[in-house]
Amino acid sequence: MAEALPRIAIVGAGLLGRLLAFQLRADAQITLFDQDSGAAEQSAAYLAAAMLAPLAESAESSHGIMALGEESLKLWPKILQQLHEPVFFQQQGSLLVAFEQDRACLTQLQRNLKGDNYQRVDKAQIHALEPEINSRFQQGLFLPDEGQLDNRELLRVLATSLRKYASIDWHCHAKAEIQAQRLVVNGKVLQGFDWIVDCRGLGAKAQQSDLRGVRGEVLRLYAPQVTLQRPLRLMHPRYPLYIAPKANHHFVVGATQLESEDARQPTVRSTLELLSACFSVHSGFAEAEIQYNQSGLRPAYVDNEPQMRVSGKVISLNGLYRHGYLLSPVMVDLCRNYLLGNRLNPLYLQQIPTILQESAPEILEFA
Numbered sequence: 482m483a484e485a486l487p488r489i490a491i492v493g494a495g496l497l498g499r500l501l502a503f504q505l506r507a508d509a510q511i512t513l514f515d516q517d518s519g520a521a522e523q524s525a526a527y528l529a530a531a532m533l534a535p536l537a538e539s540a541e542s543s544h545g546i547m548a549l550g551e552e553s554l555k556l557w558p559k560i561l562q563q564l565h566e567p568v569f570f571q572q573q574g575s576l577l578v579a580f581e582q583d584r585a586c587l588t589q590l591q592r593n594l595k596g597d598n599y600q601r602v603d604k605a606q607i608h609a610l611e612p613e614i615n616s617r618f619q620q621g622l623f624l625p626d627e628g629q630l631d632n633r634e635l636l637r638v639l640a641t642s643l644r645k646y647a648s649i650d651w652h653c654h655a656k657a658e659i660q661a662q663r664l665v666v667n668g669k670v671l672q673g674f675d676w677i678v679d680c681r682g683l684g685a686k687a688q689q690s691d692l693r694g695v696r697g698e699v700l701r702l703y704a705p706q707v708t709l710q711r712p713l714r715l716m717h718p719r720y721p722l723y724i725a726p727k728a729n730h731h732f733v734v735g736a737t738q739l740e741s742e743d744a745r746q747p748t749v750r751s752t753l754e755l756l757s758a759c760f761s762v763h764s765g766f767a768e769a770e771i772q773y774n775q776s777g778l779r780p781a782y783v784d785n786e787p788q789m790r791v792s793g794k795v796i797s798l799n800g801l802y803r804h805g806y807l808l809s810p811v812m813v814d815l816c817r818n819y820l821l822g823n824r825l826n827p828l829y830l831q832q833i834p835t836i837l838q839e840s841a842p843e844i845l846e847f848a
């Protein structure tokens with residue numbers, strides 16, 4: 482007789498939760514819970530620019546993040562191929578530019594890069610790469626391997642794909658807590674799962690006191706007069722700004738990065754900064770339609786590195802910070818293999834030794 486598949490509860494159907502469910506679709510009976518309607522509208526993933534930029538990010542993150550980001554970039558096309566509809570994915574590099582007054586920011590970023598797969602580009606080369614942008618840019622860096630995808634398209638297509646599998650049972654408007662090895666959904670204790678995987682992002686903060694939110698504000702524009710070939714980063718003294726062109730003249734512009742858990746809508750100051758950056762890069766943005774202007778919180782641990790924490794039958798995947806799209810294929814691969822008792826990819830543990838944390842389960846205290 483065939484062995485019964487493991488029963489796995491995945492709590493949180495944002496980026497990690499739905500990707501993990503998809504990758505486990507043939508290996509387990511999955512019950513997916515999310516507090517939202519199924520559109521991921523309460524997730525950080527819904528707001529992200531979904532830049533896949535391991536080298537550019539390495540200026541402010543570890544070598545391990547870069548290495549695992551490069552690994553994820555190889556995994557994304559394979560994952561996308563298995564989905565039931567196409568998702569916008571591009572790997573045409575990214576271009577980093579600075580106006581003269583911010584030249585030092587570009588030099589500093591270049592010094593901090595942890596890899597060398599980039600080219601310094603001058604005015605003529607910038608023009609060849611991006612013919613439409615402001616001709617005042619005198620210098621830049623071209624990172625040829627970087628990529629991006631469309632976050633909202635991915636979340637929607639993952640949802641459509643997940644709903645096609647009998648092995649996946651998805652509960653929306655299901656607010657869940659995990660209390661000492663117990664899963665409580667909308668106030669009711671649910672039993673019978675072999676594993677509970679916590680993918681609640683910042684929603685897990687009540688149980689994980691070392692988790693924090695890092696505020697980001699982001700805009701989506703529709704600018705029919707603007708064509709960019711690839712994501713463009715504009716050096717800025719406060720934070721790196723990017724303009725990520727998605728399909729059909731849609732652009733995600735972001736993101737501010739503020740050490741704050743303020744969940745209010747974007748401020749005037751940040752919006753002005755983002756929009757004036759766009760206009761300074763390409764005057765065609767003046768006529769763009771603002772499709773949304775939103776803020777969100779990136780879930781992060783103190784070192785801004787991701788972790789898979791295992792305690793008894795509860796696994797938490799969290800802390801993806803500004804690297805959710807960059808790292809989720811690797812985190813999901815790590816978790817899937819752990820759940821199935823397969824060999825773990827040693828590269829993950831070598832590159833980020835803290836990525837896997839195993840501890841004894843909490844003891845359930847009875848009053």
Ligand SMILES: Cc1cc2nc3c(=O)[nH]c(=O)nc-3n(C[C@H](O)[C@H](O)[C@H](O)COP(=O)(O)OP(=O)(O)OC[C@H]3O[C@@H](n4cnc5c(N)ncnc54)[C@H](O)[C@@H]3O)c2cc1C
Binds near residue numbers: 498683806
């Ligand atoms: C402005 C901004 C820009 C970003 N840009 C990029 C980028 O360019 N590249 C990149 O790689 N990453 C980027 N990120 C980061 C990325 O979005 C996050 O790292 C990623 O979404 C984290 O995934 P997650 O699944 O852990 O959490 P989330 O995507 O936040 O999903 C968590 C899910 O859990 C659900 N949930 C929470 N609490 C409960 C509960 N109690 N019960 C049931 N469900 C619950 C939520 O509704 C949500 O659906 C950006 C983030 C922001 C905010």
